[in-house]
Structures are given as C-alpha cells and as structure tokens.
Amino acid sequence: MSASTSTSAIANAGGPVLLEAVGVEKRYDKFVALGGVNIKVRANTVHSVIGPNGAGKTTLFHMLTGTKSVSGGKIVFDGHDVTREPDHVRVRRGMARSFQVTSLFLTLPVRENLRLAAQGVAPAQALNCWRQPTGSLARTDTVAGVLARIGMERFADTPAGNLSHGQQRRLEVGMALAARPKAIFLDEPTSGMGIDDLDEMKHLIQSLKSEHTVVLIEHNMNIVMDISDTITVMQQGRVLAEGLPDDIRNDDRVRKAYLGNMITGGKA
C-alpha cells in the first residue's frame, strides 16, 4: 500500500480536513530533516505519526505548530494559510501542543496550573510582568471541564510537583486542553509511563476526539494501533505510508522499515 492507494479509505474517516501540510521541507544547512511531507488531518480523528528515531516526526510537529519555520511548502489550518505565522498566532487559531513536565508549575496546585493555562500563561511567560494573561480572569468552567476530562478532580488541590509521573503527563495534556484548542498535538504522551498509567492515557486520548482533533507522536504500537483513525509512517524525512491501522500493520515496507518485531512479536 502506498500513501495514494489508501486515500479512499482515509477519505471516509472523520470530518473535513482541519490541517494540511503540502510539500513541507525543513533543511538544517545541507541536512534535509523533512524532504517534502504531505499530510491531511481530518477533524475529530486521532492521527498518529510514527517512524524510527530521527525520521522527522518531532520536526514535522515543529513545522505544523510553528515553533520552527519551514524551509519550503505550505501549511493550512482551519482554512487559513498559517505557513508563515508564529506559534502564538497558531495557538490563537486553535492549535495546542502538549509539552513535557517543564510546562507545569510544580509548586502550584493542579487547579491553578489549569487556570493559568486557560488564561494563556505558560511558565516561560510567568515571570514576564509586561505580558498580561489573555481571556477572562476566572475560567472556572473550563478548568472544571478539563479536571473532569483528565480524571483528576480529586487531585485539584495537590501541587503538581507531588503528582506521580503518569498524573503529571495527564496534567500536561490538560494544560493543552485548557486553551480549548481545535487540534491538540501530543508528542510521546506515554513516555516513561508504567502499565497502569498507559491505559488511562490511552482512554484519555481516545476521549478527546469527540471535541478535538488529535495529532499524536507515539512509540507504543499497541496504543497507536488501538486508538488511531489514521497513521502516517515517516522514514528519513518523508512519508513512507499512510492509512488505517490494519493497512499499516500489514504493509510490507512499513514492517521492513520500522514495525517488524514491534507488532508481530518477531514473526515478521
């Protein structure tokens, strides 16, 4: 299966295209990190990006969310050409990215973390007294909704630094949700998690697509195969294949390039 032959199956999954990258390139001097990536993410789906280390997954996230500029190509989000827009403008358009633990205020309770995120305050800005929080001051409803969504109501008053690793990872997702985004970008949300936390994170991600669109980088193939509507496989800065989980699982080139033992138990 190639990216093109699976298009008809993908066309039936999810809503209209919310995010599209066309021929996106990223070069670092002569090194080509992305060599012309095309991707279409449909609304209210979980769209996973997988591939071996160094394939360009995180670089693609940087391009889509605007944390780094493209060397070529085009990115359209929610009907707007956002290719040259910086990340904070894309956030206002409805993109949110979940960063790792560094995005938490460790000494503040969970509820306060979410309240600040709902106001658009990131830790990097917290000490910048010149920059006012945006939005209404008390986003009580948003915070309550997010607490319920991430299943952390009983930890609302617990300082983020006292949470377990798995709970902190869920709170990071909550921080992104507090901005009430259309699309949420999760970069390895299960990394370093124990088995119990994995299941909760899996259900949380799956639950998000009723109200959001999820773009996910994830190395845990059980989770990817269980919850993805569409999977894009990257290799050496290009899209190797795209399709439904079953298509990807059975794709010979994907098995050779990446999955192999990961999904077949060594019987590939």
Ligand SMILES: Nc1ncnc2c1ncn2[C@@H]1O[C@H](COP(=O)(O)OP(=O)(O)OP(=O)(O)O)[C@@H](O)[C@H]1O
């Ligand atoms: N600032 C940079 N300067 C030069 N090369 C870079 C830079 N950032 C990333 N790269 C290179 O681009 C390639 C893609 O990196 P990227 O982090 O996007 O891969 P990845 O698929 O996310 O990998 P992983 O699964 O290990 O996180 C790698 O070879 C990496 O070394």
